[in-house]
Amino acid sequence: MSSYRPQDIEQKWQKHWADTRAFEVTEDPSKPKFYCLEMFAYPSGHAHVGHVRNYMIGDIMARCMRMRGFNVLHPFGWDAFGLPAENAAIKNNLHPEKWTLDNIAHMKGQLQRLGISYAWERELATCMPDYYRWNQWLFTRMFDKGLAYRRRSNVNWCESCQTVLANEQVVDGGCWRCSTVVTLRELDQWCLRITAYADELLAAAEGLDQWPEKVLTMQKNWIGRSEGARVRFENIEVFTTRIDTIYGAMFVMLAPEHPLVEQFAEESDDRAAFLAKAARFRAQDKSGRMTGDVEKEGFDTGRKVMNPFTGETVPVWVANFVLGEYGTGAVMGVPGHDQRDFEFARKYDLPIRVVVQPDGHPLTAETMTEAHAADGVLVESGEWNGLPWPEANQKMTAEAASRGVGEGTVQYRLKDWGISRQRYWGTPIPIIHCPSCGMVPVPDADLPVVLPTVTEFTGRGDSPLAQIPEFVNVACPKCSGAARRETDTMDTFVDSSWYFYRFCDPHNDQLPFDPAKVAYWGPVDFYSGGVEHAILHLIYSRFFSRVFRDVGLVTIDEPFTRLLTQGMVLSHGAVMSKSKGNVVDPDDMIQSFGADALRLYVMFVAPPEKEVEWSDSGLEGAFRFLNRVWRVVIHLAKAARQEPAVAGLAFDDGERAMRRKTHVTIRRVTGDINPRVHLNTAVAALMELVNELYLFCEQRGVRPLGVDDEPAAVVERPETAFVLREAIEALVLMLSPFTPHMSEELWEYLGHTDGVVAAGWPACDDDVAREESIEIPVQVNGKVRGRITVAADANETDIEAAAIEAPSVLPYLDGKTIVKVIVAKGRLVSLVVK
């Protein structure tokens, strides 16, 4: 056996794993299951070390849990539909399918060279008909349940390219390709009724105790539940959370999109001017209007409506900051108690009335410089005067309801999910439009609706599918009359919202998956991926999981028990990207130092959640460490032949200390991997063990440890041989999740033929790990003044006595009185003197 040459052994073991289908699993009720998943990949072409990091985290977990005796499902697949493929097609005249499949092939090779323990038999790609067929299947069920519906709504439109743009394709308000200003266009869009689950998604988030708080907060904000009331000012319904301020409602404002705007325009003196003003507001940069970057503006419609509480009539304005898509698209203007209304009123010289007075200094409309949004007591509110805020809100909501002018309601920021894409490379929406039957879902027997082959991609015009008569023209499944297929395709987030269930049964051609298989494997026990998916992917998946539940295929609510959001790997302070030219290619690293060193390094460099800066010298350090491991194991494998059998051995102090280190390390590494997932400190612990081992060898004269092939002298003393053997075997096994190739190779070299999984995870013997004597510091008035060595099980009295007698402590006690002694058992002694 010679020096460590990763390239040779890595290929050998990767081939072995592939040949033996080492990571394929079946349901086995006799074993505890562990479903370990990393977010699947968009096949952009090349994996970089940022991907590597995510996949490694999962692989460490999967490999470790496998050794701990769990039945581990660890699959991988491809989020293979999407715009980049279509754009590449337009640019390079390459079919999206070819581009996608080529990329998958390349990236799969990269992942395989990393030695990740995937059950490749379960690999899936969402662009294949045997996958997207089930998107269609589920869609038709959602259609039947009213969870999928069509609605007219605004989309981004580029006049020059004559096409719809996704939000991500709008750059600074212009088309990403030709910079033409993007306009809004009304189109019929397919939507999924996620809002039907808004309350459940919000409430159930409380139970996700193994998700990062940050992600839960983001989801909570995204759902944006808000309790309030709808109140009718004659024919204008407004939404407010502060009905208690309604006596201060001095005007009503409509969003420029509000349907009444058009009607009021018709009835106005100058229809054209009216509409032009509204149109200008609508055209204001969408993001600017939404974020408050645009100045508040409005105009008086000339209309007046009656405030249902005061009986006063108030003017109706159109205001650019009122959002058409939230609430009722109309609000009451309460300038005294809403900052936006306040600014608006001051700008247009509208009256302000204070109706909630805070404690202490009373407010007056004339002198106030900002709205008073906080609580207080109602004034100038007729019969409600004197009521404090929360109570007034409740009572006045009830009053509005009893008088039929409003009712309490809950609003969500969350909107239904628009899934229509006027694009080619996605799942065709399985609906047929029939002139006599209306919208008819494609029957199961006719699924999948296969994406036809399109040969020309121009990026212009409507959906590419609309231009294929053979695709569009179809007989109605109900009446057999001439009908047209839907030509929109689905948002790719549909694909990724349930793939984790498909992995449980990826080849099923009767159902999306066998419910029994998902009942065994689900939910995903450990899910890792980028925090950029904190909202969309993770909330859609929670939604789909419930839809599958409600169609009877799964019994659980939540798809992911534990979520880890891994930090990005930066290079020169920036996210890696081809355009910045700072991509670190894993293949280059593997070539130089091997996959194992790369794996170890990305795990060691920082905690998984944290963002890290790539460092070449850090990788070299990991490589150096592996060489150290290699040398010590190779040499000791021959020198320490003692098989593990402890009976009759009498260890000396040094040997006991070495064993203690081994077993303490087992305990630390085990917990650091799972549950803690502090993979960096797990590696650090293994490094400590190796350092200790080298010192132990040095002390025992068990050399050589050089790189040469000099044969090692056999260790004669059986106790020493045993201790060494125990240490290196534990080391090799614990390292194997991180460096599987090297560990398998060394394990084999150590004389084992069944591989590390069969060997199982090493167990910590608590008796061996227990300290015999411990050194503890002694503090005098909070400063460490000495150390004492006591038996590990010494009682407090003995420890106290030893502390007071410690030579280095004595000078600090001279002439003082000890007022207090605190003994933190096993940790320290604290003396307080005067």
Next chain:
RNA sequence: GCGAGAGUGGCGGAACUGGCAGACGCGCCGGACUUAGGAUCCGGUGGCCGGAAGGCCGUGGGGGUUCGACUCCCCCCUUUCGCACCA
């Protein structure tokens, strides 16, 4: 503006329940081996004072609780992320 997180040596980071701050690695310095060393092994490495023993200071800043604070509380600064006219 609102919300959440972070701030520790030259650098990445560790410290799990309030109990020896700086584990482990990178870098740097020294020694051994050596024709050589960018290999390997051993040692050192927060700052200041000191020959040493040892002492003082030290986890963004300021205050507090405690025998004891990186850790808990209050105020402030910096920074990252998310949300952001949602009525």
